[in-house]
Amino acid sequence: MTASPLFAEGETLWSPHVRANPFPLYKRMREEFPVARITDPQLGQHFWLLTRYADVVSLVRDPRFTQDPTRLPEEVRQRFFGHKLRSLSRHLLTVDPPDHTRMRSLVSKVFTPRRIEELRPRITEICSELLEGLRAQGPGGDFLKEFAFPLPVIVIAELLGIPPEDRDRFREWTQTFFAPPSKDSQEKTREAHQNFFKYLGEIFELRRQQPRDDLISALIAVQEQGDRLSAEELMSMVFLLLVGGYETTGNLLGNGLLALLQHPDQLQRLREDRSLIPSAVEEMLRYCGPFELSILRFAKEDLELHGQHIQAHEAVRVNYLAADRDTEQFAEPDRFDVGRTPNKHVGFGHGIHFCLGAPLARLEAIVTLELLLERLPELRVATAPEKLAWRPSAQARGLVSLPLAF
Numbered sequence: 001m002t003a004s005p006l007f008a009e010g011e012t013l014w015s016p017h018v019r020a021n022p023f024p025l026y027k028r029m030r031e032e033f034p035v036a037r038i039t040d041p042q043l044g045q046h047f048w049l050l051t052r053y054a055d056v057v058s059l060v061r062d063p064r065f066t067q068d069p070t071r072l073p074e075e076v077r078q079r080f081f082g083h084k085l086r087s088l089s090r091h092l093l094t095v096d097p098p099d100h101t102r103m104r105s106l107v108s109k110v111f112t113p114r115r116i117e118e119l120r121p122r123i124t125e126i127c128s129e130l131l132e133g134l135r136a137q138g139p140g141g142d143f144l145k146e147f148a149f150p151l152p153v154i155v156i157a158e159l160l161g162i163p164p165e166d167r168d169r170f171r172e173w174t175q176t177f178f179a180p181p182s183k184d185s186q187e188k189t190r191e192a193h194q195n196f197f198k199y200l201g202e203i204f205e206l207r208r209q210q211p212r213d214d215l216i217s218a219l220i221a222v223q224e225q226g227d228r229l230s231a232e233e234l235m236s237m238v239f240l241l242l243v244g245g246y247e248t249t250g251n252l253l254g255n256g257l258l259a260l261l262q263h264p265d266q267l268q269r270l271r272e273d274r275s276l277i278p279s280a281v282e283e284m285l286r287y288c289g290p291f292e293l294s295i296l297r298f299a300k301e302d303l304e305l306h307g308q309h310i311q312a313h314e315a316v317r318v319n320y321l322a323a324d325r326d327t328e329q330f331a332e333p334d335r336f337d338v339g340r341t342p343n344k345h346v347g348f349g350h351g352i353h354f355c356l357g358a359p360l361a362r363l364e365a366i367v368t369l370e371l372l373l374e375r376l377p378e379l380r381v382a383t384a385p386e387k388l389a390w391r392p393s394a395q396a397r398g399l400v401s402l403p404l405a406f
């Protein structure tokens with residue numbers, strides 16, 4: 001018997017009803033199409049998609065795949081990355097070992113847990129101010145616009161040492177980088193990349209002359225010690241720190257808060273026992289994590305996965321959100337349980353590319369929940385569930401807006 005096709009006529013991974021609830025589709029993929037061929041209708045690109053937990057953790061550690069575009073034939077590179085600015089594309093997610101090992105050990109030196117924990121008082125202050133702003137909007141104020149998206153940009157900008165007066169420009173570029181991809185948006189993205197690149201060059205020069213106690217100065221110091229981080233890598237790294245934490249953190253806060261508000265029993269449990277907040281954050285990462293499709297990996301050689309032939313230089317992605325609902329790994333995976341243990345989710349990825357910013361994202365989410373529970377005892381969604389719209393992106397799962405009432 002042949003399996004019925006994965007998609008109904010006209011349906012794609014990006015169809016609005018799939019975006020609203022991709023989980024039935026992912027269940028079918030795990031069961032019947034563990035290596036599915038997907039076409040991105042906007043960009044006309046094809047990639048293979050893996051959805052089973054065991055396959056996901058194994059593929060991201062498989063040395064037969066590369067994340068480094070410079071290892072691809074020019075034609076493939078152009079097709080997938082043609083619109084990106086070269087000078088911003090040499091970072092942790094686009095290199096393999098040994099370059100990855102070298103770069104990661106250098107950044108880990110300056111992006112330490114101690115540095116992150118020291119941020120707690122300042123993050124609490126920023127969250128407090130944003131919450132007041134949200135409250136001032138009155139009923140219907142959008143949690144995403146007023147709180148969840150500004151928070152990670154302000155935090156990373158401060159950590160990097162971007163002057164407060166440049167923050168708005170910084171935020172604008174970030175938003176452009178995350179505009180839904182289309183052929184028309186490519187020129188705008190390229191322009192934003194160029195301006196951002198030029199701006200960072202100026203900041204680097206200032207910090208080189210007069211170092212401060214910030215991440216950019218620390219990265220420059222690392223670069224100058226024996227030139228182990230090239231100028232291009234330094235620029236790309238700062239770019240990745242900015243973009244890596246923006247949409248992801250914003251969407252985690254939005255998706256996670258919605259899940260809590262849609263599960264009043266779990267919200268009540270959290271109100272009664274705040275020591276569950278860190279585990280609630282882990283459950284949000286698993287149940288409604290924002291990083292749905294991984295970045296692209298490419299086969300270095302012809303190979304087979306579950307009987308599916310994959311040719312050298314074909315693109316493959318893993319689906320972290322689908323893996324985190326796999327019954328082979330989680331008991332009752334569709335249940336939202338703020339006290340879930342064990343919870344070895346892959347919301348932050350897995351293996352050598354495991355999210356570098358995880359401690360920072362966790363801290364921002366924990367502080368946000370602490371403040372929301374403390375200050376807004378009557379919190380609820382200010383619109384009917386069917387009116388909530390999801391963004392068209394399948395890479396970053398998130399709502400268009402989340403209006404609140406308190």
Ligand code: HEM
Binds near residue numbers: 241252291350
């Ligand atoms: C990598 C998720 C926040 C920086 C990753 C990966 C995932 C992820 C899934 C691996 C990508 C792949 O395998 O294709 C998330 C989520 C976040 C978050 C869910 C928030 C809730 C942040 C923040 C930063 C950051 C705040 C930095 C300020 C990075 C970097 C990498 C990465 C640098 C590349 C690591 C490497 O290749 O060695 N993240 N991230 N992320 N993330 Fe995050």
